[in-house]
Amino acid sequence: MPVSIRYTAADGKHSERTLHPYGLVAHSGRWYVTGADPAIGGDRTFRLDRIASARTLPGSFDPPDGPDPAQQVLTGLATAPYRHEVILRIRGTAERIHTRLPVGAAIVTESPDWSRVELRAQRLDWLPAVLASLDLPFVVEKPDELRGLVEALADRLTQSARRGPASTTQLRTGEWDLR
Incomplete structure (x- = not known):
């Protein structure tokens, strides 16, 4: 089931996103959710402690077969924009x-x-x-x-x-x- 989340990015910017979640991953003491983000037409990873609120939305979706949520989180962390x-x-x-x-x-x-x-x-x-x-x-x-x-x-x-x-x-x- 799709969810709407209010999210605060690392740079402090706030946004509201729709997410089709398909993975929950713990890594280095933090929890992450991975899913499809229809607004960008691709997969995203969000840190759970940066999600201010979440609510379910009507509808459903089929989780993808391909991406491994744990690998997606690790790749996302390794390629995140830093200085x-x-x-x-x-x-x-x-x-x-x-x-x-x-x-x-x-x-x-x-x-x-x-x-x-x-x-x-x-x-x-x-x-x-x-x-x-x-x-x-x-x-x-x-x-x-x-x-x-x-x-x-x-x-x-x-x-x-x-x-x-x-x-x-x-x-x-x-x-x-x-x-």
């Missing part, structure tokens, strides 16, 4: 890459040598440490800003590795400069 579009090449399998970049965060396209990784992010500051934790060779295709953040992390790690052990007195008195 930064990130494209990487990582020498590793999708399985290994997804240990640090979950399916809901990144789309991984495997190839024999280098996998292509696409993700969206509001901020980039968390990504260099995640890439380092993969312990796999990688190339930042875009954005250039991420390359600078990776270099800065590498410099800080190199400086830390070159320091000798400090005594408790040196740490307490600031004699051992940690900058």
Whole structure:
């Protein structure tokens, strides 16, 4: 049965939508509903906590055979509009890459040598440490800003590795400069 929902998008805009729901998915502590949106002629995913109200509408519809609601939610999350579009090449399998970049965060396209990784992010500051934790060779295709953040992390790690052990007195008195 179709439903009418009042929805608040991530940018704060309010809308009223008609939805033909066919999937309810829990992911990372949030609930999502997937369905056909007749106004756009395609499928949509909505976060349940952003739905202010819902009411049933007269009529019925047949749920589609094709889309898997869980996969639709994960793909929607990975391709949602964020401030930064990130494209990487990582020498590793999708399985290994997804240990640090979950399916809901990144789309991984495997190839024999280098996998292509696409993700969206509001901020980039968390990504260099995640890439380092993969312990796999990688190339930042875009954005250039991420390359600078990776270099800065590498410099800080190199400086830390070159320091000798400090005594408790040196740490307490600031004699051992940690900058």
